[in-house]
Amino acid sequence: MILNRENAVIELKDQTIKEYGGIEFQEIAFAQKINLRGNSNNKSFMTLQGKLLDAVLPTKSNTYTNNGKIKILWLGPNEWLIVDEDKKNNELFLKLEKSDSHEESAITDVSENRTIIRIRGKKIFNLLAKFLVIDLDKNLSNDSSVVQTLFVKVPIILVRNNSNVVEIDLYVNRSHANYVYNLLVDGTKNLDF
Amino acid sequence: MFLINCPYCGEREQSEFSCGGEAHISRPKNPPDTSDDQWADYLFMRKNIKGVQFERWNHSSGCRQWFNVVRNTSTDEILGIYNMGEAIPEIDGENPKTPSGEPEIGSGNISTSFKKK
Amino acid sequence: MSTKISFTFDKKKYFGIKGETLASALLRNGIFLVGRSFKYHRPRGIISAGSEEPNAIVQLESGNITEPNVRATEIEIYDGLSATSQNNWPSLNFDLGSINDLFSRFIPAGFYYKTFIWPPKFWEFYEYFIRRAAGLGKSPTTDDPDKYEHLHYHCDILIIGGGISGMYAAKLAAKSNLKTLLLEQNSELGGYDLSNTDSVRTRKLSEELEESNKFKNLKIVKNTSVFAYFHANYLLASQKINKKNLRQVIWKIRAKKVVLATGSIERFLTFHNNDKPGIMLANSARKYLNKYSNKISKEIVIFTNNDSAYKSAIDFHKKGVDVKCIIDLRKQSNGDLVKEAKDLGLKIFFGHVIINTEGKKRINKVIVSEVDEKIENLLGNPKKISCDLLCVSGGWTPTVHLFSQSRGKLIYRESDATFIPDKSFQKEVSIGACNGTFLLKEIFEETFNKMNKIFNEFGIKIEEKFEEITKITFQDKMQHAWIIPSNKNFKKTKMFIDFQNDVTAKDIKLALKEGYRSIEHIKRYTTTGMATDQGKISNVNALGIISNLSNTPIHELGTTTFRLPYTPVTFGAIAGRHIKEFFDVERTTPMHQWHIKNQAKFEDVGQWKRAWYYPKEGENMHQAVNREVKATRDGIGILDASTLGKIDIKGRDSSEFLNRVYTNAWSKLQIGKCRYGLMLGDDGMVIDDGVTSRIRENHYIMTTTTGGAASVMSKLEDWLQTEWPELKVRLTSVTEQFATISLNGPYAINLMKKLCPDQNFSRENFPHMSFKIIKISGIICRVMRISFTGEKCYEINIPSSYAQALWEKCFELGKEFNITPYGTEAMHVLRAEKGFIIVGQETDGSVTPIDLDMSWIVSKKKYDFIGKRALYRSDTIKKDRKQLVGLLTNNPKEILEEGSQIVENISNLPMEMVGHVTSSYYSPNLDRSIALALIKEGIEKKGKKIYIPMPNKTIEATISDPVFVDPLNERLNT
């Protein structure tokens, strides 16, 4: 018996890339995401996790680290999101969880809490400016930027990717994905102001 | 519409936060020994200050951390921010002159300047 | 060569010139009568050339794109534009409403407060006519076809106003590389200077600025009016686009520094019959003349109290219009403009005023008289002077609306009777006319200095030399006279202040006489300044007249509050994109597409769309729900319960944490077991419930209600972060990590066996209220054996992306057991048959666990938990509280209405109510109606008869136990 996976955004089934008003839309549906809670002042915790992940847990707010394979997003003083786009791999989670003391830290598989809508194109800031109150130039200035904020009224995480064309990943709850996607597409109608 | 400087994420729109009301009201440690009045006091009674107020805010749409804010409720100026568990900071500056503090002329409130010690 | 454009006004076709406003085009066609006033329906003409216009407001277009109350002075004509005059019947020219003017004496300010009182019943009748008389344009009656946008914009410097000072500020800012936004409300830069003939400097400046992409850091947006100034330099502006798929855009701007360059508005003078068509603000007339080369008139008279109006006289004269004379109420003036006028041989009457005007639908004469120095008493004999245009100037009012909205404080300047910015509240500066700076030389100095100060604050120096202005036009000082004396007795005069609302000087006298002394009282009693122009030209005059009549200095009166918006803003624009399909967030579960494919009807639960029931061909709701309910009790019912909140609780103190937030005890819960919990507020009232399972020593998974998911999560975080920082507990929401498939019914176990053949589902190995992590086709699932239906039930929590596949697999494998999807309605019936509560339906924030007869879940042993103390307050321990019970109607076919009220005795109204029906359904398993209710002392009254009085009948019912099906829970274990 085989169970097939379903992505969240109806219009973006099977990794299709859609283009509206010069902006590309793609869903990164099945990336591994692990929520990591722990005390950032606890040296041993930080180093242990760092070793296991062979990456550094960012302590600087609104940033992420990237070791070429996985990203680690800063979500709060004691909270991180580990993202691995390689969907097959889930031993990472098991490995981390095994190592966890379950005393004051927590490792939780949240791969499916949120999906990732990836948008690419010159005018994506014009598009996002219709829905986001934050100063995009300031908050998404470079390729280590992460920002948690509201997309209209939907909680969202924005990650600026390291790429030649501007590319942003929008982490949205699965249940919100279609609402957010449809808004974005509707927003591509007038991108010049 | 005002901005709040989240101690973790930086300055953000107030709409990203939710207000937890007056700060430094801690839950009685010995509920069974409290009178109905004392319980009502903890549950409901508030200073509801006009002027400099100490209150709790949560960056609910950001890092989800709680912290304390010093705000002049008559002008919505934010005068200071400090962490949960920290003692009340000293605030220096005048409250609105009269209880109401509305200006004798012009719209809106008189601007009052404060500095956190 | 100027191109002709055709448009219609009141159905008649006219031609105008491309680029001019509707007002200009109307004047060009000799149309001076453009509207009727609000109350007296007096003929009114165009007064101004901008957003301050009180009279020339029209209904634009018709059908689904019609727009009421559009200022003809703001709208640029386009081919085929059609406008209609407002507030007249049968026609603008012959308006029956103008009879009010004859009776104006009987309907002064506030007359409606004094009459229409008797007989009481008649008010409705009076009101009908009052309402029809009131109002100006007509609301559209169909859906708006156009679209609107919102746009957030952040910049270092926001400059508001593209007049001379704003443009100069922008030019300096451009050199600074600071991100700068310049907003202009009109379609071109230039502001006041556009009405000048010699506006070379302006042209040069605007051309320089508008040279595309010369300044990367400077953005210029026109047709954009800033209407609101909020905290922390947050401003809102509305941009007119008028494209097919985009009508307007709301700009939401956050600026580090705001530069207000909003200019000033010319003021009117208050004299008898000052409202005739053909009476216009001097500089507005000049604007029509110079900007639109529109002479308007043949014979023109100027009436002024300051030098600026002489510009108009000079320009009209130069364009060959016969300037009959300049009436200047001052004794004399040595201003340069006055000299120039003299040199041109223009006739000037110093120390004279206009005491009356003549002409019905357009002015044709002014009556002029000499006046004493105080402008109180007339001297000599009045003389008539014929004219077809009267240009009036009462000085200039700085536009301080935005400054004032920003919470800045104003100060009154006696010399030219203006309120000007004094103490700032926010990071903003005012430059130019809006700051009371009128001389070009001073404007440039002020702008240069203030901008450089700003640059310093940003730590920037700019290489820009100050360009000295040598040519100075000296203007002699104005003299303000708030009320121009008339040869008529004041009480018989009609000196209009607020033109649109028909407020006269004597209305204000009346208000004062009747004790309405506060400026706000006078405003509200006379409605001065409350029309669609918000009193832009009249407010200061009103203040002056109040001060004059009450001999109180103006600065002691203060001003009324400057409210947003500066100019009216379209609702559709404010709503933006967030209507129709985007009106509110819509949340869907991973199986949503399946529900749609299977004709599910949906119910809104918070923002979630939940399957309500699945009607088959020809089934109504009742039939569908019955089928779903029976199938669940007889075979397998399958429910999408994904919307339930799920919280992973981890850490050393997890058990202690649960002990504190739930009413019952948790420490002893074995690993792999589930327990139901009730959550209270500290007021003792039920706020949430759900099952929590222990996965390992320090790891629980809590489920919350759908509605409570978010609030419970944040409340729990709150307790941890602020009350109990010592507890080592970590919460992570996994609500959407897992979709929840709930399999219910006698054959659920059979399906489970087929889904995971290698699992042992024996009662011993997997009893009710236990938890297992099971791999289903390799996917790690969390399976709980709990029940909200009273049937054997397995709740499979599977990672969301696999959910739909598993869901479909269940149907494939469950076919033989007649597996049936059931929605929230059937779920309600099933749980009600078992007497299970739904928080928010059986409870309403005023219900304790005791009231629900659930004291079994409230720990007596625990010293404390959230809500415990409140359970022992004098009211919460009262005997006669409302308690949860069942209800059985005496007629089993009778289904009670949810929300209906219950009484013990039928009496005359008012009847004493003892409770209400919280849930009510038809139970197909019992083939009768069942209901749950909250009833005073209900638990003791089981078996007692009560009544439910409905509008048309009274229903009898008997109080029963709330558990209707399988009270001994045998179905769970057989």
Next chain:
Amino acid sequence: MHKKPKRYSIFSLIRNALSYHENWQPAWRSPEPKKEYDAIIIGGGGHGLTTAYYLAKNYGLTNIAVLEKGWIGGGNTGRNTTIIRSNYLWDQSAGLYEHALKLWEGMSQELNYNVMFSQRGVMNVAHTLHDVRELKRRWHANRLNDIDCEWLDTNKVKEFCPIINTSQNIRYPVLGATLQRRAGTARHDAVAWGYARGADAMGVDIIQNCEVTSINVKNGQVSGVETTKGQINSKKIGVVTAGHSSVIADMVGIRLPLESRPLQALVSEPVKPIINTVVMSNTIHAYVSQSDKGELVIGAGTDGYISYSQRGGFNIVEDTIAAVVELFPLFSRMKMLRHWGGIVDICPDASPIVSKTHIKGLYFNCGWGTGGFKATPGSGWVFAHTIANDEPHKLNAPFTLNRFSSGELVDEHGAAAVAH
């Protein structure tokens, strides 16, 4: 004593017109405060003025003063959306608000001042099954409390208010509504002015621009107040200062269960009659009616924090306007003319406080939150009784401060997120 004022009528209007309105007398005097009064009312809003009026009228207490820091009716009385109804859920509330509604019905005649009480009906619209349940619960409770109330299904809603969007395909379709026909709107300023005139006529001193800066208490009994116009003595002090109640309470070290929040409202430009009733939707936050002047009067929600700045977040207004356009798509091209903010004093149970305090002679009338205007006459009526007899009237007995200790709250949140 001063002479009674001349009555208003069509005849007095004509008479005065003939004399060019030179002979009108002030609607109320502007006296200087006396040294002492039998009772002092702090706060010259609607509730304060009605309190004074009924103290004089029902209890013959005419030697009283109303102290107003600014201009009478300048607070929430002059800032609300003027909705008047009595269709409340609980008996306690229903009793109080229905009493008020009955007073509204005779007010213009009683005061000889036209307050333009327009009984055009108030419709509370349901958009979800939960709304339907809650609103029907209220409907049935109202019926049995002998308060007029009807249930309208979607078609009836459309009949009664044809311009409302009853399409079932919108995000929150209209599933039905309750209708109270006797409910409606009134001219808010007129209420303040009418009661001021009435109270003044009975000898009440209305003193504006007189701000109370402290309250004098001698061994547990009030003795008077200090004001910007000097000391004024009295053994009975009624505080009716809405959003500023906590500020006054703080003068005597009392804390109240109140939070003062911004509440915003707005009007459109005036248009000819287009909607002839009041439509309220708590679920999507739309509250609309049309004033006699032709303006659409629209109420928004409250912000989630304490503020006395009389200004809230514009996002709240955006939501409200979006809701209005959703419910009335034809209003999309209408324009917002004027927007303002008020300070509302909100109680945990969304019910008012009309109560004695532990200080003898000090009484509080507050906590009306977003819905005080409708209660104006009833509030004054029962507060006057409470002050005159030092005991609550049976209608406000359930609304004393004790309920917060006993737990006997009157929770009116139910179907009224923002109960305009």
